[in-house]
Amino acid sequence: MKAFRFLKDKWFYISLAIMVLLVVGGLMLTFKWLDRFTRHGQELVVPDMVGMNYDDAVEHYQDSYTFVLIDSIYVKDFPDGAVYQQNPAPGSKVKQGRNLYILRTTIAPEIVPMPNLRNLSLRQAMVTLNTVGLKVDKLEFIEYFARNAVVEQKLKDEVIEPKTDVVKGSAITLVVGLGRGDKNTNVPDLVGVNIAEVKNSLNNASLNIGTEVFVDTDDDEFLFVSKMDPDYTTDKMVPLGSLVNVWYKSSKNFDFDWYRREKLRRDSIVEVMRLKRFKQDTIDYVIDSFNYILKHRSFSFDSLSRIEDMQMRYQKSDDFDILELDNSDYFDYDYKIDTTYFYDE
Numbered sequence: 001m002k003a004f005r006f007l008k009d010k011w012f013y014i015s016l017a018i019m020v021l022l023v024v025g026g027l028m029l030t031f032k033w034l035d036r037f038t039r040h041g042q043e044l045v046v047p048d049m050v051g052m053n054y055d056d057a058v059e060h061y062q063d064s065y066t067f068v069l070i071d072s073i074y075v076k077d078f079p080d081g082a083v084y085q086q087n088p089a090p091g092s093k094v095k096q097g098r099n100l101y102i103l104r105t106t107i108a109p110e111i112v113p114m115p116n117l118r119n120l121s122l123r124q125a126m127v128t129l130n131t132v133g134l135k136v137d138k139l140e141f142i143e144y145f146a147r148n149a150v151v152e153q154k155l156k157d158e159v160i161e162p163k164t165d166v167v168k169g170s171a172i173t174l175v176v177g178l179g180r181g182d183k184n185t186n187v188p189d190l191v192g193v194n195i196a197e198v199k200n201s202l203n204n205a206s207l208n209i210g211t212e213v214f215v216d217t218d219d220d221e222f223l224f225v226s227k228m229d230p231d232y233t234t235d236k237m238v239p240l241g242s243l244v245n246v247w248y249k250s251s252k253n254f255d256f257d258w259y260r261r262e263k264l265r266r267d268s269i270v271e272v273m274r275l276k277r278f279k280q281d282t283i284d285y286v287i288d289s290f291n292y293i294l295k296h297r298s299f300s301f302d303s304l305s306r307i308e309d310m311q312m313r314y315q316k317s318d319d320f321d322i323l324e325l326d327n328s329d330y331f332d333y334d335y336k337i338d339t340t341y342f343y344d345e
Contacts, residue, residue: 046100048090049083054104057083065100074109076169081107109167114153116162122148122176126203129172136199137171138208141241147179148206176206178240185240189232191294192256192263195223195248202244210243216250223248224256231295234287255299262297266290 044064049057058067075084085103088094112132117125126136144151152175153160160166185206190198199209215226226249230236238244266287273283 043093044096044098046086046088046090046092046094049086049102050090051079052083053079054081054083054102057102061100064096065094065098068099068101069104070101071103072106073103074106074168076109078105080105109169111165112168114155114160114162114164114166114172117150117153117172117174118162120150122150122174122206123204125150125153125174126200133168134166135169135171136203137173139203139206139241140173140175141178141183141206142175144177145180146177147181147240149177151175151177176241183240184237187228187230187232187236187238187244189263190225190228190244190246191232192260193225195220195225198225198246206240207238208241208243210245213245213247215247216253218250218252222250222252224251224254226254231291233291234284253301255301259294259297259299262290262294266294 046065047061049061054069061067073084078084082105083102084105087101088098110133112134114134115128115132117128120128122139129135140154142151154173154175155166155170157173160172187207188201188205190201193201202209210229214223216223225246227247229245230238269290270283270287273286
């Protein structure tokens with residue numbers, strides 16, 4: 001077997017050993033180089049840089065990250081030239097040298113041209129302001145033949161002409177006409193409305209926000225109106241431009257969902273009564289009775305308060321048969337009202 005004679009040659013085995021060592025050594029060197037190149041197992045936790053001066057952040061962390069500035073924006077009440085957003089987010093684990101994308105605030109505010117609101121309706125003016133990034137400060141009403149028509153526009157109590165440059169987000173005072181007829185307006189029902197929608201709801205009703213009382217301290221998304229002054233009733237009328245004071249509670253302490261269900265129950269009963277053509281004074285009586293309950297219930301998450309609260313229900317009254325409605329799908333109370341119960345303080 002001459003073909004396998006090399007197996008008896010010691011130089012074959014020496015050469016084979018050298019080749020194996022070279023291959024293994026080459027693989028080891030390759031993996032070691034890859035570990036160094038990819039920094040395998042070496043991760044950095046991204047710090048929270050939001051609010052930190054951008055230049056300071058670059059100087060402090062430039063050895064760990066590659067900063068990429070994607071845009072600059074103006075943010076009111078936020079430090080100038082500071083990091084506003086970052087990606088990856090704080091707490092993320094990344095490799096050293098990873099790109100860190102930054103959105104920072106500008107030193108100069110964003111400027112927009114003042115639109116011409118004169119002769120627009122109040123509702124149109126509010127939409128126009130919102131479109132260009134401005135907002136309503138307050139409403140001032142003056143004698144003018146067209147009700148709710150914008151007569152003048154002001155910034156910080158000074159008349160501002162159209163196309164004048166203003167800082168985006170500025171609050172504009174609208175001077176509005178009282179009209180020739182009735183100069184009163186209905187008060188909207190704000191209880192259960194989120195804080196972000198309150199001012200707009202009042203302005204739409206030709207009213208102004210008054211004192212805002214924060215019963216609870218929480219993020220805006222959890223704050224809703226729990227009380228208002230003047231109170232809402234179907235016939236409540238106030239002069240145009242009047243102030244409405246509101247109290248805010250957190251939805252963590254006040255059951256606004258239950259409150260809204262009670263309001264829906266009230267509205268459903270009233271709708272049935274109107275379909276059955278009840279007298280208006282009877283409908284108003286039922287609405288006022290419901291509103292009394294809604295005002296005086298605690299709507300607390302506390303179990304003891306709930307037990308006491310549930311006792312405030314409609315009660316039977318032999319002398320008030322007119323409220324015997326047969327549509328029980330709308331509400332589960334007894335359908336007669338004890339007038340003494342509601343109106344005796």
